[in-house]
Amino acid sequence: MAGLVAAMQKLSVGEAADLAASVSSDGPIKSGLAEKALELAALCADKDEAKAIAALNAVAALTAVPAAEPYVKVCLPSVLENCAHNKPPVREAAKAC
Numbered sequence: 001m002a003g004l005v006a007a008m009q010k011l012s013v014g015e016a017a018d019l020a021a022s023v024s025s026d027g028p029i030k031s032g033l034a035e036k037a038l039e040l041a042a043l044c045a046d047k048d049e050a051k052a053i054a055a056l057n058a059v060a061a062l063t064a065v066p067a068a069e070p071y072v073k074v075c076l077p078s079v080l081e082n083c084a085h086n087k088p089p090v091r092e093a094a095k096a097c
Contacts, residue, residue, distance in 0.1 A: 016054070020061035023068050033062075037071040044078035044094075049087055056082060056093035063097060 023031045033040075043055035059075045062068040075097075082094035 016057040016061035019058050020065050020068070023062060024065045028067050028071050033068060033071050037074050040071075041075040041078050044075050044082065049090055052082065052085075052090050053093045056090070056097060060093070060097045 023033050025031075028034050040055055040058060043051050044059060046052045046055065055075075056079065059072055059079060062072050079094050079097045082090050085091045085094065
């Protein structure tokens with residue numbers, strides 16, 4: 001769980017695959033995703049463009065992990081909202097989810 005918590009605290013665009021791999025290998029509860037799903041959803045809606053893009057990329061990577069699906073669903077409102085974002089990079093990251 002410490003690995004996921006650390007990854008969430010310093011989430012960047014390149015770490016989405018590592019986050020998904022952690023959840024895939026350890027499961028959503030042991031990896032900490034179950035506890036941090038709401039934090040991930042909040043990051044998806046963050047006003048800081050870099051944080052929002054990194055979180056959206058993490059959500060996109062987590063969609064490939066079937067066990068993460070129930071936890072990724074809490075991010076859906078933020079993802080859908082960002083599909084109409086005025087900044088193209090945020091909009092494209094949201095559409096990739």
